[in-house]
Amino acid sequence: xxxxxxxxxxxxxxxxxxxxxxxxxxxxxxxxxxxxxxxxxxxxxxxxxxxxxxxxxxxxxxxxxxxxxxxxxxxxxxxxxxxxxxxxxxxxxxxxxxxxxxxxxxxxxxxxxxxxxxxxxxxxxxxxxx
Numbered sequence: 001x002x003x004x005x006x007x008x009x010x011x012x013x014x015x016x017x018x019x020x021x022x023x024x025x026x027x028x029x030x031x032x033x034x035x036x037x038x039x040x041x042x043x044x045x046x047x048x049x050x051x052x053x054x055x056x057x058x059x060x061x062x063x064x065x066x067x068x069x070x071x072x073x074x075x076x077x078x079x080x081x082x083x084x085x086x087x088x089x090x091x092x093x094x095x096x097x098x099x100x101x102x103x104x105x106x107x108x109x110x111x112x113x114x115x116x117x118x119x120x121x122x123x124x125x126x127x128x129x130x
Contacts (some may be wrong), residue, residue, distance in 0.1 A: 006108060009088040018112035023058055028075040028094075028102045037073070037103040043095035048077075056090060057082050061070030075102075084108060 013020040030037050057071040058078040077094075080085035088106055089101035096102045119128040 010110060013110065013112055021111040023088040023109045023111060024079040024081055024084060024106060026079065026087075026091045026104045026106045028077060028091075028096065029105045030073045030101070030102045031103040034073075036099070037096070039097045039099040040099045047094055048097075051079070051090065077104075078109065 007089075010020050010022065047084060048057055048060055056079060058080050060077040062074065063074045063076055064070060077091070079087045080092050081090060084106070091097055091104050091106055094104075097104055117130045119126075121127070
């Protein structure tokens with residue numbers, strides 16, 4: 001399998017008109033007992049709220065097992081950061097990872113295509129993202 005340099009691929013994507021928006025995806029998996037994960041949850045959620053308010057958290061949430069029928073305990077966290085090192089610092093500072101309750105793998109993620117739909121109800125003051 002031939003590996004292509006990330007920077008070269010990103011340049012090629014931009015040249016062909018793709019968005020080439022670089023985000024950082026952390027797959028977070030339990031590393032200790034469920035009680036340890038549960039104990040770190042309040043601080044983890046507060047940290048994620050802080051990152052969200054700062055614009056550094058794009059998306060985050062749990063993932064199912066491969067069947068789609070069960071909660072497996074794996075989470076996916078998408079960071080906005082200037083580079084991989086800064087994204088790694090955000091992941092490492094997460095109380096869930098800092099405590100050792102969960103471990104993570106981090107990868108660059110290039111967004112080239114797709115869509116988001118946002119509906120804002122002015123009189124109802126509602127927002128719906130699909």
